[in-house]
Amino acid sequence: MLKNRDKPVLVAHIVPGYFAAIQSKPYWQPSWSSRQRALLWMVAVGSPVAPDLDVIYNVLFRGFSNHSTLWTHSLFVHVIPLLVWWILQRIGRWPYLQTLMWLAAIGGLSHLLLDVIAHSTPLLYPFSMTMFGIPPQRVVEGGVWAYLTDPIFLFEPCLLTLAAIHWAKHHLHDQRTQRAVLVILVTGLSAFIVGFLLLLPILQEIAVSLT
16 A cells, blocks of 8 residues: 555554444344354454455565455446345335445444554555545555654544543443543553653654664
8 A cells, every 4th residue: 555665554443343233222222142242242343354355465475465355446346235124225125234244334434544644555446546535645654663753643542532531431330440441541641652752763763774
């Protein structure tokens, strides 16, 4: 995706999928089995990561961090489940499949949105190789190390912490434990942000030496 540079893979891609599943749960029907519910969670958390599976494969088995195909980052691919969801909703059929398609669409489209923010992506592939994005030029040209040493990287720990806070508030029923975890999460994030920004000039020098 990034020309001649390794591509950063955002761990925070799973966060929109997590929140999409949470938002859809009120519409889950009691008749749906535990396996069906597990599949909904798998689609919700897996679909935001799926466009980067080729990068993960290349890192593990081919020794480089970049895409083998750009189809996974084409807007047209991820609009398909959204259209299927819309059609099923209009005809009022197959509510389970509706939910699956909605989660898949949200996951894929959220992946593209985060990529636009983090490092740019070819939304109109294969009709155009134009890269759509809002990151600094040093991130677009510098690859993984430039991304990891730019303030835009802070978007990722913020998203992960937000998901962790939501989970703690809804799954830790002991009030004392819940407050302690929330304090740790907020304090930890704040300390990380401050430390990261203070060390940023040094980190960017290191990144330049590694690229």
